[in-house]
Structure formats: structure tokens, C-alpha cells
Amino acid sequence: MTVTHHPTEATLAAFAAGTLDEGRMLVVAAHLAACPECRRTVRMLEATGGVLLDDLPPVDVGSDALARAMAEIDGGGRDAGLSARPGRGGEVIPGLSPAHQTLLASYEMGPWRWVGPGVSWRQIETPTLPGGRVFLLKAAGGTALPDHTHTGTELTCVLTGAFRHEHGRYGPGDVDEADDEVDHTPIVEPGGECICLVAMQGRLKLNGLLGKVLQPFVRL
Numbered sequence: 001m002t003v004t005h006h007p008t009e010a011t012l013a014a015f016a017a018g019t020l021d022e023g024r025m026l027v028v029a030a031h032l033a034a035c036p037e038c039r040r041t042v043r044m045l046e047a048t049g050g051v052l053l054d055d056l057p058p059v060d061v062g063s064d065a066l067a068r069a070m071a072e073i074d075g076g077g078r079d080a081g082l083s084a085r086p087g088r089g090g091e092v093i094p095g096l097s098p099a100h101q102t103l104l105a106s107y108e109m110g111p112w113r114w115v116g117p118g119v120s121w122r123q124i125e126t127p128t129l130p131g132g133r134v135f136l137l138k139a140a141g142g143t144a145l146p147d148h149t150h151t152g153t154e155l156t157c158v159l160t161g162a163f164r165h166e167h168g169r170y171g172p173g174d175v176d177e178a179d180d181e182v183d184h185t186p187i188v189e190p191g192g193e194c195i196c197l198v199a200m201q202g203r204l205k206l207n208g209l210l211g212k213v214l215q216p217f218v219r220l
């Protein structure tokens, strides 16, 4: 897995300090599982922050589920020697790395739901963020994802496959951090489907005719 797009330093620092909400923690964790460089940065930030934060009460850093999954991934040396832990009901999502499989295995997930031609999504239930906008997005090769803008930030980590937009190619482990200024149209690379883990703040607004038709049915 060659990772080229990383979270911003501010996001890594917030992860290390435990101040991200659980959805964004999960997306950053998915990146860390694939990126030794950012793991080093986070360890360094945790060590530095630890000195400053020693006297403060501990912060709730998301649910136990995430902490347990991260410990398990650490123990298995990330992908090397880690056997994927299947999700609830023995589910394994095809194409995911063992580390990503293990990370998601701790979470209750809804069924895949149709969003548009070639595109579906499923809700991830994050215990500390009930009803949060954290989901898997799956799109067939060659699909243009619905043109959209949003009122908050959107943090995406590719789990399998790849998409491209004006800022380049995003493959497994790559993170796309978008704010409310961005109006992008990602296109999935032909040849295989792409599954992304997405944490969204604010409201999603789908543009264009398809958006107008779908908006009432897509409660993101």
C-alpha cells in the first residue's frame, strides 16, 4: 500500500490529543493502519502532549471499540501477521486489508443502501456519536460520484480501489480532507469498485438534477 495523501498536521495533532469525534478518529485510524509515517508523527505528538497533559484529567478518546481495534492492529504489527477479524455475524468485506477489516469489525453497520447508479452506502454506528454521519461509500469502477457540496468538513479514507479528482489519485490508505469551500466530483478508476470510509460534519448537499431527485431519500 503506497500512501500519498495524508491527513493535515492539525488533524493528526487532534487525533493524538483525542479531541476528534469518533467518526473522524475512525477515519484517521484507517489511515494510520496504512501509513508508518503518520504513525510516527502521532506517537511523537502523543509523547510531547503527554508531558503537557499529564496533570489534566483524561479525555474520552472515542469508544472502547476503537481503542481495542487499534491495540489489536498494533499487536499484529499492522498488516504483517494480522489475521482479519470478521465483523458481527462473521461478515468480511471483500478487498479490505486485514487491518481495515479488524478496525471495522468492532462496529455495528447498517445494510448497504442504494444512493444512485453504481453507488451505495452503509451507516456505521459509532457508540459515542449516535446517528453520526460516518459511513462506507461503495462505487463501481468508472462511476462519477454524485456532485456535492457540504456545510462542514468531510474526511475520507480509501479502503479499496481508487478515485481521482482535481487534486490527484486516491488509493487504499489515502485520506482526502475537504472543507466547505470544496466542490469536487470524484471519479472512480475503471476496473474495480472503490470503498471509502467517510466521516462528515454538517449537511451534505447534492447538486444537479440527480441530486434534486435523490436528496429527499438520502439522509446523510
Ligand SMILES: [Zn+2]
Pocket: 003, 005, 006, 007, 031, 035, 037, 038, 039
Ligand atoms: Zn500518512
